[in-house]
Amino acid sequence: MSTILDKKSYIYEMSAKHKPVLKVQSGETVEIETYDCFLNQIQSEDTPYNSIDWSQINPATGPIYIDNAEPGDILKVSIDRIQLDEKGVMATGPDLGVMGHRINDFTIKIVPIENNEAVFNEKIALPLNPMIGVIGVAPNEGEISCGTPGDHGGNMDTTLIAEGATLYFPVFHKGALFSLGDVHAAMGDGEVCVSGIEIPAKVTVTLEVIKGQSLSVPVVETSDSFAFLVSKESLDEAADIAVEKMVDYLLERTDYSVEELTMLLSAAGHVQVSQIVDPLKTARCLLSKSVLQKLGIHKIF
Numbered sequence: 473m474s475t476i477l478d479k480k481s482y483i484y485e486m487s488a489k490h491k492p493v494l495k496v497q498s499g500e501t502v503e504i505e506t507y508d509c510f511l512n513q514i515q516s517e518d519t520p521y522n523s524i525d526w527s528q529i530n531p532a533t534g535p536i537y538i539d540n541a542e543p544g545d546i547l548k549v550s551i552d553r554i555q556l557d558e559k560g561v562m563a564t565g566p567d568l569g570v571m572g573h574r575i576n577d578f579t580i581k582i583v584p585i586e587n588n589e590a591v592f593n594e595k596i597a598l599p600l601n602p603m604i605g606v607i608g609v610a611p612n613e614g615e616i617s618c619g620t621p622g623d624h625g626g627n628m629d630t631t632l633i634a635e636g637a638t639l640y641f642p643v644f645h646k647g648a649l650f651s652l653g654d655v656h657a658a659m660g661d662g663e664v665c666v667s668g669i670e671i672p673a674k675v676t677v678t679l680e681v682i683k684g685q686s687l688s689v690p691v692v693e694t695s696d697s698f699a700f701l702v703s704k705e706s707l708d709e710a711a712d713i714a715v716e717k718m719v720d721y722l723l724e725r726t727d728y729s730v731e732e733l734t735m736l737l738s739a740a741g742h743v744q745v746s747q748i749v750d751p752l753k754t755a756r757c758l759l760s761k762s763v764l765q766k767l768g769i770h771k772i773f
Contacts, residue, residue, distance in 0.1 A: 474676055479505035482531035482653065486608055486626060487615035488645045492537035495647075498681040501552065504533050508670040509605065509654045514561045514580055521565065521578040530618040530627060532606045534651025538679050541648040546682040546773055547609060549639040549650065553676040554602035559584045560657045560671035569666035569749050583657065583669050590657050590669050598658050603634040604675060605654030605668065608690070612644040618653065620751045621703035625690050627654065628701055628754050629663045629747035632692045640682075640691040640773055650679060663747045685773050689717055692756075693772050699758035701746065707753040711743050714757035726767050736763070 481493035496502060511528045513519070541547060564571070565578035583590050589597040606618050608625020621628045625641055633639065641648070652675060659668025690701045700717040704710040715737060722733045740763050746754035764770075 474501040474503045476503045477505065477533055477536065479507050479533050479672070482507065482533050483535065483618065483651060484528070484531060485615040485617050486532070486535075486610055486624060486649070486651060488610040488649060489615065490535050490610070490649060492535055492647060492649065495537040495539060496679060497539050498541070498679065501676060501678045502536065503674055503676045504652060506533050506653045506655055506673050506675065507531050508561060508672050509667065510561065510563075510670060512672060514563065517580045517582050519580055530606055530654050532618045532651035532653035535610065535649035536651070536679065537647035537649060538681055539647070541643050541681045542646060543644055544686050545643040546685055546687050547641045547643050547648045547650060548680040548682050548773070549607070549641065550678040550680070551604070551633070551635055551637050551639070551675065552678055554604070554635045554655065555674040556585055556600070556602055556655070556657050557672040560590065560669035562665065562667050562669055564665040564667065570662075570664040572666075585657055585671070601631060601634060601658045602673070603631050603656050603659060604652055605629045605656055607633060607639060607652040608650070609641045609643060610645045610649035621754050622752065623689050626703075627750050628690065628703065629659065629668070629750065630692060630701060630754065630756065631659060631661055631746070632694055632699060632756070636695060638693040640687055640693070642687040642689070643681075652677070661745050663749050666749045682773055687773075691772065696762070697758050697760050698764070698772050699744070699756040701754060701756050703752040703754040705752060707745065707748060707755055710753050710755035711757070714755050715741070715743060718757040718759060722767065725769050728767070
């Protein structure tokens, strides 16, 4: 039976300063309850903009201390299950998201979850893609808002971070200090309006420490692919570094040259956008596991 971590234990920035609210052993499973990204403040489409406390955005439940996690290790996070609430919410407005310069009014949409679909309106019901927006560990230095992504993870808003996926994070501090929040019932790559379908949830994860290997940025593994996730000030920089991280990973594990691996990624790899609306932009370089196996690599880490 998994340990349950109540959503009332949450933080607004990832940092080594936070006292752990739960300690677990490597290999333990935890069910983590989360608020939506608005701390459940929006319950109606008539909620005024100025009634929302905008300092209470993107709470992440945690942090969790994983015993025996040390700087230089890798934290493996298996996303076993994502259970959604009965309704989600979306919001956009002036100066929010990609189209904020052409939007005049703060607008809210309540999105019911019915028959395993998100009811966008009377004509459009969307398939669910439950995924986690904010997930990560305490960063190497300082305090980083849960609204901002980085090498520690954070607000990466990556659609691949879904049920059945596995995340790998660099460990910067003892115990790793893992947290997550900002679950979406569905979201498109980019998150262009500045919100997905934001929703309270229960997320079940298994946390495991990997010794003897290291990592500098997060990696996500799905059933058929894996990707390096990089967040930088510009999407161009994030994409370039994600490709370079993938090349370096393959160089360490094969006898191929930089030239050969770069051509291989050009033929079979995919550079994709995760999100373009946070303080840093997130891109990923993805490679099929079938290609990886042809290179003789049968395990990510």
